[in-house]
């Protein structure tokens with residue numbers, strides 16, 4: 001099928017959006033950014049400057065109290081009103097996914113769209129301890145149409161050795177017609193107010209854009225599972241000196257998985273897998289510390305969104321791996337309606353547990369071998385679930401397998417930010433030239449949706 005360069009560009013743009021960035025993300029790559037003073041909003045917030053030398057890690061402003069936080073939101077223009085989106089009400093949940101499906105994508109004719117589902121939001125916005133009033137919306141006063149949204153969910157983080165009671169901010173979205181009107185700062189202030197009222201003063205958030213100041217920067221990587229389809233819809237081009245047959249052969253995965261004992265995670269495995277993950281995560285500097293209920297919710301509560309597997313050997317679980325699904329709708333294509341996309345989520349392995357030093361060469365080699373086989377197997381699982389591309393970031397220990405398993409580096413970067421918390425830079429799995437760093441790897445162990 002002929003390549004339409006416009007369409008190819010759109011899909012590339014769309015894949016950039018996977019980093020939940022906006023179009024400008026492509027221009028604001030890591031070396032480029034505004035001067036701190038030019039961030040009119042962010043310079044007023046408790047966030048580090050780009051040039052801050054961090055000696056003591058911890059909260060920036062720790063003198064606040066919930067009773068001193070205003071009881072009312074900031075006023076909006078008279079055409080708009082604040083709302084709490086009750087996502088237990090199917091109509092209101094629908095409002096959220098219509099807003100996101102139609103406005104996360106920037107191309108004007110909306111040829112491609114994220115295909116968020118009800119189930120995806122139920123999974124991601126309702127972890128244990130979720131609060132209705134942390135699903136913040138703006139509606140038009142007359143038609144009550146939802147035109148902006150931002151969410152917070154509770155999370156306990158570990159930042160190096162310190163536990164930080166926190167929230168994760170996600171799904172910030174403003175209707176395309178209301179862009180560049182400085183609504184973002186008002187939304188952020190409102191969600192901050194509602195979170196502060198609960199005596200929580202820190203937040204974790206990610207963005208493709210550079211803001212003051214990233215705690216870590218990771219890069220997306222994409223592993224084609226169905227190369228012909230990605231080629232036909234224009235996602236990927238044909239390299240000058242390769243044929244289609246060669247490309248298909250390059251990305252063809254084995255028919256069957258290779259790891260003996262790999263099977264779906266079950267309820268009965270939870271305690272063991274929870275301990276395995278906790279031990280594995282201890283190597284990283286930025287992680288979410290789950291309660292067992294949170295862990296259960298994330299890995300077992302939604303069978304059509306998240307897929308979790310374990311490797312059992314001699315009645316012992318040695319490895320665990322999970323990925324989630326967030327497809328695109330492909331509009332106006334005669335052959336394809338949807339692009340299936342899998343995202344690597346949490347995993348753990350005991351392969352290097354005998355080595356106290358994470359960078360021990362023998363231990364690293366064992367882990368690399370184990371992960372190569374495990375991740376290759378989940379790519380096979382994802383392919384069998386009709387996913388067309390598998391995404392991972394340069395975080396966790398992923399740089400050990402990304403190149404070997406033919407994950408191509410993406411254009412998108414994802415910056416991790418901590419609100420009201422000073423932290424020394426955390427490794428994002430990238431070398432200076434932004435290639436995947438298989439030696440140092442990453443110290444980011446949290447996976448943001």
Ligand SMILES: CC(C)(COP(=O)(O)OP(=O)(O)OC[C@H]1O[C@@H](n2cnc3c(N)ncnc32)[C@H](O)[C@@H]1OP(=O)(O)O)[C@@H](O)C(=O)NCCC(=O)NCCS
Nearest residue numbers: 020021022039040041042173174179180181182183184207
């Ligand atoms: C991201 C989005 C909400 C920004 O809206 P906008 O209309 O361009 O920006 P506004 O005029 O409302 O606000 C501008 C301010 O918000 C900041 N901002 C922009 N994107 C931001 C983000 N993702 N996170 C935090 N702050 C952001 C800008 O830096 C600017 O502040 P500054 O003056 O301190 O630099 C909007 O582009 C959108 O909905 N995009 C699609 C979804 C998306 O990418 N969401 C981001 C998820 S991380």
